[in-house]
Amino acid sequence: MEPHIVNVNDRPNIEAGIKRPREGVKPPDDVKSTHYLGRPEDNPMDPQLPPYAYYIHRPTGDVTPDHSHRANRVEFVVEGKIEWRERGKPPVVYGAGTLTHVEANTVYGYTVIEDAKILILFDGPPNGDASARSRLTT
Numbered sequence: 001m002e003p004h005i006v007n008v009n010d011r012p013n014i015e016a017g018i019k020r021p022r023e024g025v026k027p028p029d030d031v032k033s034t035h036y037l038g039r040p041e042d043n044p045m046d047p048q049l050p051p052y053a054y055y056i057h058r059p060t061g062d063v064t065p066d067h068s069h070r071a072n073r074v075e076f077v078v079e080g081k082i083e084w085r086e087r088g089k090p091p092v093v094y095g096a097g098t099l100t101h102v103e104a105n106t107v108y109g110y111t112v113i114e115d116a117k118i119l120i121l122f123d124g125p126p127n128g129d130a131s132a133r134s135r136l137t138t
């Protein structure tokens with residue numbers, strides 16, 4: 001396989017096409033972005049080919065509701081600060097320079113405390129568990 005080389009500035013913002021549960025007011029897509037860094041021939045909404053990589057920008061106040069992924073997740077906060085939530089645990093606030101590893105099927109959500117830019121890598125197709133999401137919105 002040839003090396004995969006991509007620059008985030010060359011990839012489109014796919015935020016408008018992402019369907020996810022929302023809490024509160026959804027910020028306009030021009031202040032919130034998701035760039036898929038995987039292979040150009042793959043479907044960014046349902047990737048099947050590695051690498052499974054995303055670079056996201058989330059504005060202050062943005063809330064990501066509780067959800068899970070089928071794959072392990074590594075997150076690196078490039079800029080900003082977030083409040084991380086997991087069921088049954090106290091929230092944790094962390095910022096730029098922080099790397100986290102989240103095991104598959106862990107239910108989590110977060111709120112952006114300061115505008116954040118985050119690199120997210122999955123070790124397999126990340127498609128979330130829709131049934132878990134619907135159970136967690138109560």
